[in-house]
Amino acid sequence: MTASTIRPAVADGRLPGRVWMYSNYHCNLACTYCLTESGPKAQRRELDPEAMIDIARQALELGFTDLGVTGGEIFLLSRMPEVLAELARSLPVVALTNGTLFSRRLLDEVQQLAELPVALQISLDRPDPDTNDAMRGPDNFAKVVAAIPRLVERGVTVRIATTVESIEDAELDRLCELHRGLGVPDADHVIRPIIARGRAVDHDLGVQADVPDLPAELTITADGAFWSPFGPTVHGGRLDTDLLITRTTRPLSVPAQALLGLVEQRPAGADSTLNIR
Numbered sequence: 001m002t003a004s005t006i007r008p009a010v011a012d013g014r015l016p017g018r019v020w021m022y023s024n025y026h027c028n029l030a031c032t033y034c035l036t037e038s039g040p041k042a043q044r045r046e047l048d049p050e051a052m053i054d055i056a057r058q059a060l061e062l063g064f065t066d067l068g069v070t071g072g073e074i075f076l077l078s079r080m081p082e083v084l085a086e087l088a089r090s091l092p093v094v095a096l097t098n099g100t101l102f103s104r105r106l107l108d109e110v111q112q113l114a115e116l117p118v119a120l121q122i123s124l125d126r127p128d129p130d131t132n133d134a135m136r137g138p139d140n141f142a143k144v145v146a147a148i149p150r151l152v153e154r155g156v157t158v159r160i161a162t163t164v165e166s167i168e169d170a171e172l173d174r175l176c177e178l179h180r181g182l183g184v185p186d187a188d189h190v191i192r193p194i195i196a197r198g199r200a201v202d203h204d205l206g207v208q209a210d211v212p213d214l215p216a217e218l219t220i221t222a223d224g225a226f227w228s229p230f231g232p233t234v235h236g237g238r239l240d241t242d243l244l245i246t247r248t249t250r251p252l253s254v255p256a257q258a259l260l261g262l263v264e265q266r267p268a269g270a271d272s273t274l275n276i277r
């Protein structure tokens with residue numbers, strides 16, 4: 001019954017095709033604009049790998065077309081390379097990572113993704129170490145620019161995400177020169193705004209984003225299902241629930257149907273403009 005409503009809604013564009021999963025909330029970094037107040041001491045809330053694989057299979061059956069995986073830093077979970085490979089056997093995956101954990105061992109483990117429809121989306125905000133690292137942490141720039149060509153030479157698809165309040169044309173030109181030199185073409189470079197949720201609020205950063213601004217991309221976490229990957233944010237140590245749809249996450253048809261119901265209540269022409277990727 002639900003597949004018969006979700007599939008056509010995705011096909012005709014009423015519902016975005018991507019299902020996001022927050023694999024975890026902890027991170028080795030503590031960026032000033034982090035939506036989820038992630039960091040080494042963040043509370044560990046994780047999606048079980050088997051649950052992620054099950055969600056991917058259900059997403060395929062329901063008629064969704066793509067998957068996204070984000071956190072926290074996803075590669076702090078030791079099974080993440082094999083989980084991404086398994087997800088990609090259901091649907092194409094974009095996986096967001098800060099790009100700082102690519103040891104020789106992890107590079108070898110992610111090589112299996114080269115043959116699969118998986119893109120690793122790595123954060124790189126500025127073309128210079130000082131300005132890049134000011135918001136992300138020491139040595140972030142050096143680790144990222146070292147990791148990207150190693151991934152590219154292994155055949156792993158890499159995209160670059162630049163998250164900024166603003167960037168001058170000349171600085172952006174240098175950033176684009178840099179990513180092209182690292183082996184990432186313009187088509188795989190996305191620029192996105194800082195959203196005023198999570199830690200960004202405390203640093204007076206970002207643009208306000210309300211429901212009409214946010215794509216209705218079903219987002220599954222350990223705490224429930226949300227309207228958007230910008231939904232399960234954390235502020236003051238507490239999970240934001242303003243964009244919570246259902247506490248139930250499986251069967252996936254339950255939050256999917258709830259999301260579709262909410263989308264269909266929106267006035268015509270209320271297209272969203274902000275994207276996490």
Ligand code: SF4
Nearest residue numbers: 027029031034072098
């Ligand atoms: S923005 Fe990403 S890399 Fe930075 S602390 Fe948050 S989860 Fe970690």
